[in-house]
Structure formats: structure tokens, C-alpha cells
Amino acid sequence: MSQIDIFSLEGRVALISGGGGAIGSALATALAGAGARVTVVDITDERAEAAAAKIRETGAEVLALRADVTNEADCERIVAATVERHGRLDIIVNAVGGGAGKVLFNAEDYPRDAWDWIMELNVRSTLLATQAAVRAMIAGGRGGRVLNISSVRASLGINAGYSAYVAAKGAISSLTRQWATEWAKHGITVNAIAPTFVDTPQVAMLLDDPAFKAGIVSRIPLGRVGGTNDLVGAALFFCSDASSFVTGQILGIDGGLTATQ
């Protein structure tokens, strides 16, 4: 056995919530590439199927499911279907979220419907999918891995109408530490990655503005925004045996942005 095998996911089963999205599909592909059998979940069949088809081409075993992970019954269903198809569940990656750029409002007038939508999309989605997955992990008795996606916005304010998003990502980071503490006794680790801007369709409109992009890039020591591939190494670390003694951590993947604050 070589040292690199501590990153292997052979024999493991991973559910990627939001696996049809930009970051979710990149992480699902990476986990499958490391040997995991995966379930790709998205709110549309098309997105789930498209991501699953690409993974299937590599020869990996993949199940595609449509579900709304803000709905408890849907979360129960995708976990049960995963266990039925793959025989177990070891890893959940929560990649549903975002929306910040669509609802920018001054903090003093932040509308309640926009607030509720961002909280639902980011926090409720992570909460319900994780609860269902972790109940299965506890029942399986083999421990497990939870990987959340927070953001640099969990710890950095921004002079633009981001109130709900910073609150939602702050909640994700706090839940990461809380769950790590509660579920350690079951051998389940809980960690999060906290990226700065990742070049994806969700932020394309912002990054297409050269002045906005130049402003962002000028504050990032490594001099560029992220790509989905920049998240892969951390995801493999947190989802594998390589991170066996690491839990409750939020890793900035931000080209050094938070180091400058």
C-alpha cells in the first residue's frame, strides 16, 4: 500500500447534493475518480442526469436522482435510494446553495422574502440532506464524512447587499463546528470548504464585468479567482481517510484573500 492510498475512496459511497451544479458536479466527478460509487442529486432530472452521464463515461458507478433537498421526504428518499442501490452511505457533500448575486439589497431594507429564500437554499438544504444522511451513517455504524460548502463571506463582510448570504454561510460554518462536536462519537467528521469567487455560471454576471473582476482579483494574493478544480484536493482530503483526525474545520480556498484581512 502506498501513502497516496489514504486518499482512496474505493468501497465508499458518496451522495452529492446539488451534484448537477458547477461545483457539485466537479466534486462528484472527483470523488468517483478516487473510487467512490456516487449518487448525484439535483432539483432537475436534466442537471442530475447530465452530471451523472459524464461520470458514467469514466466507468464509475453512479445513480442520478431528482429531489428538492429543502423537503424532508425527498431527503429521506434519496438516502434510502442510495443505500438500496449502493449498499451503504459514507459521504455527503452539500453543494446546493448560492443565490447571493440575485438578491442584493441594502442591509437596512433587506426584504424578508429574499432573506427566506437565501436561508432555504443554503441552510435548510444543507440541514435536511445532512440529517437524513447522518441518520443512515449512524445506522451503518462505519462512521462517515460530511463536507459543507461555506464561503469566505462567512467571515468577511462586503460593501454590497449580501446580508442574507453572509448570515447563511455563517450558519453553515457554525453548523460545521456544532455537528463535528456532536457526531464525533459516531466516527463522523464534519468539515467545510470556504471558497472566494469560483468561476461558475452563478457568478458569471459579476465576473463578466471587467471592473468588478479586476477589483476582486487585486485583493487576492494569488492574483486570480478560483476554478472548480481548485476545490478538488480539499474535497478528497476531507472525504477520505487522509483527514481521519480532522473535524470541525473550515478551510479557506481563496488564493490567500482571508490571510490579508
Ligand SMILES: NC(=O)c1ccc[n+]([C@@H]2O[C@H](COP(=O)([O-])OP(=O)(O)OC[C@H]3O[C@@H](n4cnc5c(N)ncnc54)[C@H](O)[C@@H]3O)[C@@H](O)[C@H]2O)c1
Ligand atoms: N460559485 C462561487 O463563486 C461560490 C463561491 C463560494 C461558495 N459557493 C457555494 O458553492 C455552492 C455551489 O455553488 P455553484 O456555483 O456550484 O452553484 P450552482 O447553482 O451551479 O449549483 C447548485 C446546484 O444545486 C441545485 N439545487 C438548487 N436548489 C436545489 C434544491 N432545493 N434541491 C436540490 N438541488 C438544488 C441547482 O439546480 C444546481 O445544480 C453554493 O453553496 C455556493 O454558495 C460558490
